[in-house]
Amino acid sequence: xxxxxxxxxxxxxxxxxxxxxxxxxxxxxxxxxxxxxxxxxxxxxxxxxxxxxxxxxxxxxxxxxxxxxxxxxxxxxxxxxxxxxxxxxxxxxxxxxxxxxxxxxxxxxxxxxxxxxxxxxxxxxxxxxxxxxxxxxxxxxxxx
Amino acid sequence: xxxxxxxxxxxxxxxxxxxxxxxxxxxxxxxxxxxxxxxxxxxxxxxxxxxxxxxxxxxxxxxxxxxxxxxxxxxxxxxxxxxxxxxxxxxxxxxxxxxxxxxxxxxxxxxxxxxxxxxxxxxxxxxxxxxxxxxxxxxxxxxx
Numbered sequence: 001x002x003x004x005x006x007x008x009x010x011x012x013x014x015x016x017x018x019x020x021x022x023x024x025x026x027x028x029x030x031x032x033x034x035x036x037x038x039x040x041x042x043x044x045x046x047x048x049x050x051x052x053x054x055x056x057x058x059x060x061x062x063x064x065x066x067x068x069x070x071x072x073x074x075x076x077x078x079x080x081x082x083x084x085x086x087x088x089x090x091x092x093x094x095x096x097x098x099x100x101x102x103x104x105x106x107x108x109x110x111x112x113x114x115x116x117x118x119x120x121x122x123x124x125x126x127x128x129x130x131x132x133x134x135x136x137x138x139x140x141x142x143x144x
Numbered sequence: 145x146x147x148x149x150x151x152x153x154x155x156x157x158x159x160x161x162x163x164x165x166x167x168x169x170x171x172x173x174x175x176x177x178x179x180x181x182x183x184x185x186x187x188x189x190x191x192x193x194x195x196x197x198x199x200x201x202x203x204x205x206x207x208x209x210x211x212x213x214x215x216x217x218x219x220x221x222x223x224x225x226x227x228x229x230x231x232x233x234x235x236x237x238x239x240x241x242x243x244x245x246x247x248x249x250x251x252x253x254x255x256x257x258x259x260x261x262x263x264x265x266x267x268x269x270x271x272x273x274x275x276x277x278x279x280x281x282x283x284x285x286x287x288x
Contacts, residue, residue, distance in 0.1 A: 005212070008212055009212065012212065012213050018213070021213070021214050021215070022213070022214075022215060023215050029215055029216075031215050031216035031217075032212060032215060032216040033216070034216055035210050035211060035212055035216030035217075035218075036212065036216070038210040039210050039211075039212070042188070042210070044186070044188075045210065047212065061211065061212065061213075063209060065207060065223070066179050066182040066183050066186070066189065067179060067183075067205065067223060067224065068149070068152055068153065068156065068176060068179055068180065068183070068191065068205065068224060069156050069162070069165070069166070069205075069223070069224045070165050070166075071165070071166060071167050071173055071175050071176060072173075072175035072176040072177070072178055072179030072180070073175075073179070074179075075223075076287075079209070079211060079213070079219075080211065080212060080213045101285070101287070104287060105287050109287055110286070110287055110288045111284050111285060111286050111287055111288075112284070112285045112287060113259065113282065113283070113284045113285075114282075114283055115257065115259060115280040115281065115282050115283070116280060116281055116283065117279060117280055118279060118280060118281055124281060124283070127283050128283075130285070131285045132283035132284060132285045133283060133284060133285070134262075134281050134282075134283050135261060135262060135282065135283070135284055136259040136260060136261055136262060136281070136282025136283070136284065137259065137260055137262055137268060137278050137280070137281065137282055138257065138258075138259050138278075138279065138280025138281055138282040139257070139258055139259070139260065139268070139271050139272075139276040139277060139278050139279070139280070140255050140256070140257045140276065140277060140279055140280065141245070141255060141256045141257075141274070141275045141276045141277070142254070142255050143220075143245070143248060143249050143253055143254055143255055143256060144254050144255075
């Protein structure tokens, strides 16, 4: 929900890599709300949060990507997986990911894919425990 | 265009990894056409082909992913990049990718991302020449 957006941005910014690229001010820059509206409108996107006692302590962006490959198979992809630093190592990330995997299976996706920065070795092990295989390289090019 | 779909599937199937997962029959299985219609309807997806003398000799699936991260920045992603095996090493892949990069910049995307199987070393070098950095790992989990 829109009211969760400041918590989502707080978690994205509270991170080695994220701290330099987010702008966690009050009020949030309007660009965050514009992106939220677009995600909220698009049935191929789900912005998921984990709550504990009414507080938002985890987030994950699940997306569905129609594709010609794999005989026109639907892919799912996750981005921006974060758990509040105060609540890490309690299985909340696994619960979030398992929820996303269930949603993806229900929707008929034949695979889930993600990329993770090479420096996040703990994250790779976390995803391997969930059944992900490290088969690909992830490449990015800045356009600005 | 819908009439290009058999050529796109032919190129996806003509590949070490793709041959086992596509079904390049005439007529194509209906699942390909259903996926095509969904992609065609969605303004965040562009299925691009390269043509030479009226023949389809390359393909690429460009997608735009709205995102909360990077201050609500729009991402672009490419999947299923293929050049007809008879026309490789003539710069057609670079032309396709540069066209996609231009489209992504025009649309305001702040980055382009892709994954490539670890075994495709030539492809990694190809993308590095285009300015992509190999900063991430790509992980996949089969759901079926």
